[in-house]
Amino acid sequence: MSLTIGIAALLIAIVLVIVGHFFPFGIPLTFVGIGLIASLIYDTRYKPASKQPIEPGWVDTGERFIDPETNKRVAVFMRPETGERSYREL
Numbered sequence: 173m174s175l176t177i178g179i180a181a182l183l184i185a186i187v188l189v190i191v192g193h194f195f196p197f198g199i200p201l202t203f204v205g206i207g208l209i210a211s212l213i214y215d216t217r218y219k220p221a222s223k224q225p226i227e228p229g230w231v232d233t234g235e236r237f238i239d240p241e242t243n244k245r246v247a248v249f250m251r252p253e254t255g256e257r258s259y260r261e262l
Contacts, residue, residue, distance in 0.1 A: 178208030
């Protein structure tokens with residue numbers, strides 16, 4: 173959804189440039205479009221579940237859920253030193 177809105181904002185900004193009415197609405201639309209697209213590219217919060225065994229130093233949090241993308245059961249592990257979380261398929 174965010175990608176669609178980001179692309180639409182950039183396309184509207186381009187149309188505004190072509191018709192000569194870029195100011196004042198084209199500038200914010202450009203930043204909104206670039207920001208939404210960049211956030212999707214650089215957001216690393218969601219990582220798909222791995223099938224590899226967990227390394228030493230990771231603690232099982234007891235959290236379990238069904239991954240909506242794969243419909244597989246996933247366990248959550250955490251590294252206490254950093255707070256980093258890792259997701260493993262069961």
